[in-house]
Amino acid sequence: MPGRFPPRPGGAVLRCPARCRGPGEARPHDGGSCPRWREEAGSVSSQPPDPRRWKALAVCLVAAFMTLLDVSIVNVALPSIREGLDAPESDLQWVVSGYALVYGLFLIPSGRLGDARGRRPVFMVGLTLFVLASAACGAAQSSAWLVTARLIQGAAGGLVAPQVSALIQQMFSGRERGRAFGMFGTVVGISTAVGPLLGGLIIQAAGADDGWRWVFYVNLPLGAVCLLLARRLLPDTPAAGHVRIRDLDPVGVLLLGSGVVALLLPFVQSREWHGNTKWLLVVLAAALLTAFVRWEARNRTGGTRPVLDLELFRIHSYWLGCLMILFYFGGFTSIFFITTLFLQSGLHYSALLAGLTITPFALGSGVSAGIGGRLVGRFGRRLIVVGLTMVVAGLALTVLAVHLVPGHHAGWAMAGPLLLAGLGSGLVISPNQTLTLAEVPVAGAGSAGGTLQTGQRVGSSIGIAAIGSVFFAAVPRDGWASAYDHGLAVSVAFALAALIVALADVLVARRKRKAHT
Template sequence: MAQQEPASPAPEEAYTPDPARWKALAVCLVAGFMTLLDVSIVNVALPSIRTGLDTPESDLQWVLSGYALSFGLFLVPSGRLGDARGRRRVFMAGLVLFTLASASCGAAQSSLWLVISRLVQGVAGGLVSPQISALIQQMFRGRERGKAFGAFGSVVGISTAVGPLLGGLLIQAAGPEEGWRWVFYVNLPIGALCLVLAHRLLPDTPGARGVRLRELDPVGVLLLGAGVVALLLPFVQSRQWPGDEKYLLLVVSAALLAAFAWWERRCTRSGAEPLLDLALYRVRSYSLGSSLGLLYFAGFTSIFFVSTLYLQSGLHYSALQAGLTLTPFALGSGLSAGIGGRLVDRLGRPLVVVGLLMVAIGLAGTAFAVHQVTGKGIGWALIAPLLFAGLGSGLVISPNQTLTLSEVPVRRAGSAGGALQTGQRVGSAIGIAAVGSVFFGRLADDGWSNAYDHGLIVSVGFVIAALLVAIADVVAGRREKGAGQARA
């Protein structure tokens, strides 16, 4: 089978607006909010989990990065499964599994039980999430699609940012000893309600059919998963595994990821469906947008991990106080996300550049504030820089999602959207592992403030790297435009 070049999308199927599309979108956004919220809501529960289950530092990181990793690894095959078997069916199956896994997390009696339940919960989130972007592609066209993606981008940003506040409220209400369990139990009624509404409102997928296991590329899933795990292990286990030999796993990771790329090309040449259509990455908007998303989420989500630990364990804030301290970021992100969704068609990638620059400046201001104010007054000093960073974040996530998928045909919507979010989730896992390694490594010798400072430096580094990718995209786009005008 000849390899299809995604730069020239195939004609989309006939489009008839679904009268229930906005209600269906609301169901998708609530489910998306629930699955993405679990990336960050657990942050404020970490000190309680650590005490209640006698959890070591490495397991604390796996509670977060393990969820993000399993979430990310199943996004691409889940996207393809939804394209083939029906997005509504896969969406509902994911909701059932996510709800059951949440119940298991809440009932955990050991850190191993919790980590395994979080891995299953991540798999379920990976089933749900790619169906959302694919359903938006299916249900909306033109300006409506931009608005729908803008709403989804708002959910992505706000769910990650507002998690610490909601987690703090739940722990405050249920008590510090058992309150962390309600961080997971809260998903049960939400999941049940979404399941009923999804059955009633979500549309079927045109051309849905049966799919065989080999069409989901299990070898590709294993190679990619093993490569990313080998990349994370030296950082997550940095204090548990003394010596530098552990960093040889980075060589193993590079070999596994190279084998993954070879296998995907082999699948394409043989006519089989690869896990990841590498031809998508020949399109500049998709390849650079995916790289930007990975780097940004590495910096974005790791901020909340170290911030909540610093505020609660270092400054002895309650879970609610820690959540309130981080709320300005959520407010800023919510205020600007809708604006970003409306402006992206007119301003394009330069809008993302502005957003990333604001995030970098805001986070640098956060690190500066920690050194200027002492004691519990630090929370007040963080309001302005976190608000500024949040305003910038709202201009990054939604516009980047729209721009990255702008040249992807609807028939590839599920797998392309899944691959984009895989990068974001893998970026989250890498960021938590890298920042956590630096943070815990400095904590024993330098104290909480310096450990937090060094962790923030790593987070800012990821954001600056994303900024450089965005600038490269802007420059390349202007060169292409100039070359096109010269030929004309």
């Protein structure tokens, strides 16, 4: 029946994503009787594809590349920032982790805002703010200035990101959607992995003193071009209209944000806050996140539209995909953080040479992400299991390479294992994006995509903080090479946790198929 949601396992029908009420109804109705859902579904299914959709996709991917690039590009610039601004170690950590933290906090509410108010205008506002914050980062005269600008930059990136995945679902369907998400997955993998190399090239060209400023200034021309093209090429959002503050669920946003901040603070500040008292914040985080879930469940049957649609988590492929990617990004993003520190501070590589050492990971990830986007429809979650196995093997071989070839030549020995890990990474990110959002209705695509990417950013923040703490604690005691081993061991643990979740998803899907035959 047109206008209804895809069935959940067990035959149930998902409720209306807008949580609106039909005439005379006392409870939220399902998608079949919702005028707004019929309008959204009809616009996607009955209208011919937009001939400009691939050009619009290019605009989205360039914007996504910029916002995700800034997660890792600053890693090789940290020594220059420390010298140029006389920045303490805690501020340097906030430059990296603070961006990812605020980025993640803004994903869900901005995804909801894009669904309700229109994805194109929210995309353009976020991109404008991102460009302005990048200029402020480059002009920073103190470490406090830089950290503040990075937090604003992260918030702007969080406004842009969920609109990209939602626009892909809106503009594409069928096999084209798989191809589009494959290209998006390629951008996700390459942008994070190529950051250290691009940052090294910029610092090499601009000089060690002010090169770090151009790491941020490079966003200005790209952002300006994207803004001009976005106005012309990005489509309107069906059913978008006026949105009230209460529609954005400010209480839910506050509870979620406070809970995530309380969870991350003891990790981010682990080296600055001595003693074990800081871990009481984890208990506070659990209480706040529990209150958030209860509040959202209450809103599910009330008049306020919740920021997080808990109904989505009845789809096993969705919640398992979100959990898996949280663990994976905990290990994935941290690889570049500790590798650049080991190479530059431990082996005295230049920023450019350190970036070149990680290039095999970027190349492998880019190549396999495109392949993964084409194969995911055939192999499903099994493809992700293969990719995670390759990542774990590649990281383990990287540890072995550092031991077998110690000293200045370790970077060359790491290239092969990092290539293997990169090839595996490309088979994880893009296919997971497609599989996790496959059963999500288009009307809630922004919120669902925001939740998925929140898992990525929260995982990145926890991973960088936790692995960085292990790494720095081992440096004075055991030396740089041994500290790198310790850090990679924790990265492998995160990847193994992601592998266990992916295997669980495969087993659940297999049992469901057997039950229906």
